[in-house]
Amino acid sequence: MRTQNATAYRFLTPYLLVFAVFWIWPIVSSFLISFQATRTVPWRFAPTFNWGRLIGDPAFYNALKNTLLILVIQVPVMISLAIVMAVLLNSPLLKARGLYRFAFFAPVVVGEVAYSAVFRLMFSLDFGIVNKLLESVGLAKIDWFSNVTPAMALIMIAVTWRWAGYNAILILAGLQSIPEDVYEAATLDRVSKLKQFLYITLPLLKPVIVFCAVLSIIGTMQLFTEPFLITERGGPGGGTETLGLLLYRQGFRSLNFGYASAVAYTMAGLAIAITLVQLWLTREPK
Amino acid sequence: MAAVTLTNVVKRFGVFEVVHGANIDIADGEFVVFVGPSGCGKSTLLRMIAGLEDISGGDIAIGGKVMNDVEPADRGIAMVFQSYALYPHMTVEQNLSFGLRMNGNPKPDTERRVKRAAEILRIDELMQRRPKQLSGGQRQRVAIGRAIVREPQVFLFDEPLSNLDAELRVQMRVEISRLHKELGVTMIYVTHDQTEAMTLADRIVVLKGGNVEQIGRPLDLYNDPTNRFVAGFIGSPKMNFIKARIVGRDARGVVVELAGEEKTRIVQPLAGAAPEPGSKVVVGVRPEHFGNAGEGDADIAVAIDVVEHLGGTSFLYAKTANGEDVVIQRDAAKVPDTSEIIVSIRKSYLFDEKGLRLR
Ligand SMILES: Nc1ncnc2c1ncn2[C@@H]1O[C@H](COP(=O)(O)OP(=O)(O)O)[C@@H](O)[C@H]1O
Ligand SMILES: [Mg+2]
Numbered sequence: 001m002r003t004q005n006a007t008a009y010r011f012l013t014p015y016l017l018v019f020a021v022f023w024i025w026p027i028v029s030s031f032l033i034s035f036q037a038t039r040t041v042p043w044r045f046a047p048t049f050n051w052g053r054l055i056g057d058p059a060f061y062n063a064l065k066n067t068l069l070i071l072v073i074q075v076p077v078m079i080s081l082a083i084v085m086a087v088l089l090n091s092p093l094l095k096a097r098g099l100y101r102f103a104f105f106a107p108v109v110v111g112e113v114a115y116s117a118v119f120r121l122m123f124s125l126d127f128g129i130v131n132k133l134l135e136s137v138g139l140a141k142i143d144w145f146s147n148v149t150p151a152m153a154l155i156m157i158a159v160t161w162r163w164a165g166y167n168a169i170l171i172l173a174g175l176q177s178i179p180e181d182v183y184e185a186a187t188l189d190r191v192s193k194l195k196q197f198l199y200i201t202l203p204l205l206k207p208v209i210v211f212c213a214v215l216s217i218i219g220t221m222q223l224f225t226e227p228f229l230i231t232e233r234g235g236p237g238g239g240t241e242t243l244g245l246l247l248y249r250q251g252f253r254s255l256n257f258g259y260a261s262a263v264a265y266t267m268a269g270l271a272i273a274i275t276l277v278q279l280w281l282t283r284e285p286k
Numbered sequence: 287m288a289a290v291t292l293t294n295v296v297k298r299f300g301v302f303e304v305v306h307g308a309n310i311d312i313a314d315g316e317f318v319v320f321v322g323p324s325g326c327g328k329s330t331l332l333r334m335i336a337g338l339e340d341i342s343g344g345d346i347a348i349g350g351k352v353m354n355d356v357e358p359a360d361r362g363i364a365m366v367f368q369s370y371a372l373y374p375h376m377t378v379e380q381n382l383s384f385g386l387r388m389n390g391n392p393k394p395d396t397e398r399r400v401k402r403a404a405e406i407l408r409i410d411e412l413m414q415r416r417p418k419q420l421s422g423g424q425r426q427r428v429a430i431g432r433a434i435v436r437e438p439q440v441f442l443f444d445e446p447l448s449n450l451d452a453e454l455r456v457q458m459r460v461e462i463s464r465l466h467k468e469l470g471v472t473m474i475y476v477t478h479d480q481t482e483a484m485t486l487a488d489r490i491v492v493l494k495g496g497n498v499e500q501i502g503r504p505l506d507l508y509n510d511p512t513n514r515f516v517a518g519f520i521g522s523p524k525m526n527f528i529k530a531r532i533v534g535r536d537a538r539g540v541v542v543e544l545a546g547e548e549k550t551r552i553v554q555p556l557a558g559a560a561p562e563p564g565s566k567v568v569v570g571v572r573p574e575h576f577g578n579a580g581e582g583d584a585d586i587a588v589a590i591d592v593v594e595h596l597g598g599t600s601f602l603y604a605k606t607a608n609g610e611d612v613v614i615q616r617d618a619a620k621v622p623d624t625s626e627i628i629v630s631i632r633k634s635y636l637f638d639e640k641g642l643r644l645r
Contacts, residue, residue, distance in 0.1 A: 181371035184338050189385025189436070190359030199388070203375045
C-alpha cells in the first residue's frame with residue numbers, strides 16, 4: 001500500500017514541481033510582497049505601507065465600486081438570461097439544436113482582442129450598428145465611450161454576451177438531468193407549466209445555478225479584458241476601472257508590486273467572502 | 287367509480303404503428319393487468335389512458351365519457367410510475383400534498399387526505415424525509431400514496447415493482463392487493479411478469495407486438511389459452527412444446543403422433559375441423575401435466591440432463607427421443623435416479639403451425 005502511494009507520488013513529481021514553482025510560490029510570494037514598500041529599491045518590510053494606503057485610496061474605492069456594481073447587476077442578469085436560454089434550448093420544439101448550442105458556446109472561444117474590437121466597432125458613435133439601430137427606431141444615439149453610465153452598461157453587455165451562452169450550456173446539462181416523468185407526474189397533478197418551472201425546475205437547478213453564480217462572481221471580481229480593451233483602460237477617466245485594471249496599472253505600469261499584491265489579495269479575499277455568503281444563503285435545508 | 291373502455295385504440299409514433307387496434311373493456315372496480323414481453327406496447331396503452339400520449343385512432347372512455355381530448359388531470363386517474371417519479375427536492379409530505387396545494391385545495395382537506403394516505407400505506411414516520419433518504423420499497427409506497435391522495439376513479443400502475451428485490455416484490459404485491467380491496471376502485475396494472483399478473487389480476491390482458499392476444503381471468507388463461515403465445519407466457523415454468531403431426535381422426539377426436547415417437551399416439555378432442563392428416567402441429571404440455579408411466583394419455587421416453595430441487599417439488603430438464611427440450615415437474619420424493627425414464631402426458635394442448643389453438 002505504502003510503496004504504491006510512493007510510486008504514485010513519484011509519477012506526480014514533475015507536475016508537483018511545476019505546480020509549486022508557478023502556483024504556490026507566486027501565491028506565497030505576493031502575500032509577502034504585499035507587506036513590503038516596493039516603490040524604491042531596495043524593497044523593505046513595511047506592513048502598513050500598502051495596506052494603509054489601500055484603506056485611504058480613492059482610486060481603490062472607485063475600482064471597488066465599479067467592480068461591485070458590475071457584479072450585482074451583470075451576474076444576476078446574465079444567470080437569468082442563461083436560464084431562459086437553457087430552457088429554450090431544451091425545448092422539444094426547437095429545430096437545429098446543435099447549431100444553437102454551438103452558437104451559444106462560440107463567444108467563449110473567440111479571441112478576446114477580436115471580440116473587443118468588434119464590440120468597439122458595433123458601439124462606435126457615428127458608424128456603429130447599435131447607434132444606427134437606435135436611430136432607426138427614433139431614439140437618440142448614445143456616446144458609449146465618453147460617458148460613465150453608458151460605458152459601464154457597455155462593459156456589462158459585453159461580458160454578458162461573452163459568458164451567458166457558456167452558463168446556459170452548464171444549466172442545460174442540469175435541465176437534462178431532471179427526469180421527464182417528474183414533469184409527467186406534475187402534469188397529472190394538474191400543475192401548470194409555469195408552476196412546474198417555478199416549483200420543480202428551479203429548485204432542482206439550484207446546485208447548477210449556484211455553481212454558475214460562483215464561477216461568474218470569481219470571473220467578474222477579476223474583470224480585466226473588457227475595461228482594458230473596450231473602454232480603453234477603464235475610461236472615461238477611470239469610470240470603468242475595475243480592481244483588475246487597478247492591479248495592472250499599479251503593478252505593471254508603475255511597477256509598484258507591493259501595492260498591486262495588496263490589491264490582488266483584496267480581490268481574492270472579496271471573491272471568497274462573497275462566494276461563502278452565497279453558498280450559505282443557498283445551502284440545502286437540512 | 288369508473289369503468290374504462292378502449293375501442294379500436296391505435297398508437298403510431300410517426301409512421302411506426304405500435305398498438306394495432308386494442309379493444310378492452312374494464313369494469314368498474316376491476317383489477318386488470320396488462321401483461322406481455324418488453325416492447326409489446328403495455329406502457330404506451332397505459333400512457334394513452336392517462337393522457338400522457340396522444341391517441342392515434344379509436345376511443346378511450348372512462349366512466350362512460352370519451353377522454354381522447356380531455357386533459358390528463360381531468361380524467362380522474364392517478365398513475366404510479368416505474369421509476370416512482372417523486373419530486374426529489376420535496377419531503378414525503380410535500381410530495382403527497384404538492385398537487386393539491388398547487389390547485390388551491392383547502393388546507394384542512396389536503397391534510398386529511400395526506401394523513402389518510404399515510405395511514406393506509408403506513409408511512410407516517412417518513413413524512414419529513416426526502417426521497418433519497420428512503421429505501422426502494424418506501425419510495426414505492428410514497429409514489430402510491432401520491433396517487434391515493436388524488437382520490438382517483440382509476441389507478442394506473444406501470445411496472446411498479448420492477449425496481450424492487452424479490453422479497454419486497456412479493457410483499458408489495460400483497461399490499462397492492464389489499465389496497466385494491468380497501469379502496470375498491472378500478473386498477474390497471476402493467477407488468478411483464480406473469481406471476482404478478484396471475485396473483486393480482488381479476489382479469490389479464492395478454493399483449494404481444496401491439497396486439498391483444500387474449501383477455502380473461504387468470505385461471506381461464508391458464509386452462510384455456512387461445513394460442514401458443516398465451517399458453518407459453520402464462521404458467522411457470524413455461525409450457526413445453528413438442529413437434530407432432532396429425533395422423534387421422536377417430537370418434538374421440540383427432541389423432542396425433544409425436545415426432546420421433548412413432549408408436550405414441552395422443553387423441554385430442556376437437557370440435558372444429560381437423561387439419562389434413564400429415565399436417566404439422568405442436569403439442570403443448572405443462573411441466574405439471576407429466577405423470578408416471580401409464581397414468582396418462584400417452585407415454586414417452588425422456589433422457590434427464592439436469593435436476594433442480596426446490597424442496598417440495600423438483601424440475602427435471604430432459605430431452606425427448608427427438609432431441610426436444612422439456613421441463614418436467616415432479617414431487618421431490620418421486621425423482622428417479624436413472625437418467626432415462628418414461629413419463630406420461632396427462633393433459634395436453636394442440637396448436638396448428640401458425641400457433642393457433644386447435645379445439
Ligand atoms: N416515444 C416513442 N417514440 C417512438 N417509439 C416509441 C416511443 N415510446 C415507445 N415506443 C415504441 O413502442 C413500442 C412499445 O413500447 P412500450 O409501450 O414502452 O412497451 P412496453 O411498456 O410494453 O415494454 C416499442 O417498440 C417502443 O420502441
Ligand atoms: Mg413499459
